[in-house]
Amino acid sequence: MAPAPVVPVLTALQGGADGRDREDAVTVDGRSCGYEELLGAAGAVARRAAGTKAFAVEASASLETVAAAVGALLAGVPLVPVPPDAGPAERDHILHDSGAELLPVDFRERADFSGEPAGRAALILYTSGTTGPPKGVVIGRDAVAACLDGLAAAWAWTAEDTLVHGLPLFHVHGLVLGVLGALRTGSRLVHTGRPAPAAYAAAGGSLYFGVPTVWHRVARDEPSARALSGARLLVSGSAALPAPVFHDLAALTGHEPVERYGMTESLITVSARASGPRRPGAVGTPLPGVTTRIAESADGIGELQLQGPTLFDGYLGRPDATAAAYTPDGWFRTGDIASVDEDGTHRIVGRASTDLIKSGGYRIGAGEVENALLAHPAVREAAVVGAPHPDLGQEIVAYVVADGVGERELTDFVAAHLSAHKRPRKVRFLSALPRNAMGKPQKRLLPPV
Known part of the structure; x- marks a missing residue:
């Protein structure tokens, strides 16, 4: 040939x-x-x-x-x-x-x-x-x-x-x-x-x-x-x-x-x-x-x-x-x-390995929750992951860069914009998200929950 x-x-x-x-x-x-x-x-x-x-x-x-x-x-x-x-x-x-x-x-x-x-x-x-x-x-x-x-x-x-x-x-x-x-x-x-x-x-x-x-x-x-x-x-x-x-x-x-x-x-x-x-x-x-x-x-x-x-x-x-x-x-x-x-x-929605969260029988895309968090005026950056949970299988954990806002306000804000089961169970505040040269958040480098 x-x-x-x-x-x-x-x-x-x-x-x-x-x-x-x-x-x-x-x-x-x-x-x-x-x-x-x-x-x-x-x-x-x-x-x-x-x-x-x-x-x-x-x-x-x-x-x-x-x-x-x-x-x-x-x-x-x-x-x-x-x-x-x-x-x-x-x-x-x-x-x-x-x-x-x-x-x-x-x-x-x-x-x-x-x-x-x-x-x-x-x-x-x-x-x-x-x-x-x-x-x-x-x-x-x-x-x-x-x-x-x-x-x-x-x-x-x-x-x-x-x-x-x-x-x-x-x-x-x-x-x-x-x-x-x-x-x-x-x-x-x-x-x-x-x-x-x-x-x-x-x-x-x-x-x-x-x-x-x-x-x-x-x-x-x-x-x-x-x-x-x-x-x-x-x-x-x-x-x-x-x-x-x-x-x-x-x-x-x-x-x-x-x-x-x-x-x-x-x-x-x-x-x-x-x-x-x-x-x-x-x-x-x-x-x-x-x-x-x-x-x-x-x-x-x-x-x-x-x-x-x-x-x-x-x-x-x-x-x-x-x-x-x-x-x-x-x-x-x-x-x-x-x-x-x-x-x-x-x-x-995101990567299968990190961005598809299975919580309480629901399949939740991390990107949807991240966008909801970023809609809050105090939030500058957000990354969402699923962490092991004995009852839910995975719980939603949010890492955010924000000023003048608390965990409860952010979880309530997400629940008001999305289904209640998509709200973060935990929120961790950081000074910046780890990113690569292209600006992609590196979730594997986030601190432990």
Whole structure:
């Protein structure tokens, strides 16, 4: 059987965006370049990387990281982005597990590179390692292309846009969507270095990406939030956007944010549309070619499972883990608990391991309780878990960051907004929730009940 053709990813970059190259086509942390300059720097990377099994780069917010990502695609060699703040053990694990050589990138170097891509793998991204050492997720260029084309259609994302974000370049959100997406659609890219509200406001973009922590900070900075009123679309992802932040952004910017759902292993599979309704907590409908189902559903809630063109090629060197990620009939197990409204809109309740609470015979989504807590004006952050209970099976425990409010007031507040059985049995007050680099609360790091 003939090998499958190599799928191009950088269609706009390599086509020069229809000849409309500009000196500031790509800006990262105040440094700008045009497509021709970027291709020259990427060509130098590709020459050094050609023939290697994989190569790694310290994925800082820089033009060097962008050149490394482009160079890897030109050479047909998978890129392994290493978080710049990775500790020695994490860094050593990533390099040893992937077999990648850590290559320095000098953006001043230039080379033409005419080699034909040899491999279909585009990236090897490492999971957060919440259940053991991080696993390498092998992502094919065909999956990247399918994801980006689906999002371009869903968000009406074109070369006329200016994309603004300040997200890390070692995750799907910042690197695949936030860099490769711009180089596929031809939109101008402004990476702000850090996702500060003032930097977002000053960028003058039409399309903005952020995680909930970023949008929460924007909503608290009224002048910066109002400056985004001239944008076309605000997109939130990587974690659930609290309903109060959704409403604050809508009030201050005039834009209801678009929410979407994805994982490292699946890229983005479900999204609200630029032209469709947007509701707090709703992540929309599947992208073209993606099929979803709710498994073992009870009360309309169950594990979300997927099939489609955006799925990963497997865990690097872990065939058993790859096989375990799929059901016997070929559906990818996300491990996320979801529900689907009558109109097909998906809602993510949370992770099966931490966010589906079984208390007194009820199945309760932690995200619903968290949103109820966040609706209280004194609560800034909230995380809800289920803790073992001799009578209920599990009891609902809330960890909150709040000022001037007590436990009884919060439990009564939730009971008044939701069913009484969904109120927290215990409330623990913290100065801040533990979060990862993408702003996701890390529930496994919460103190014992």
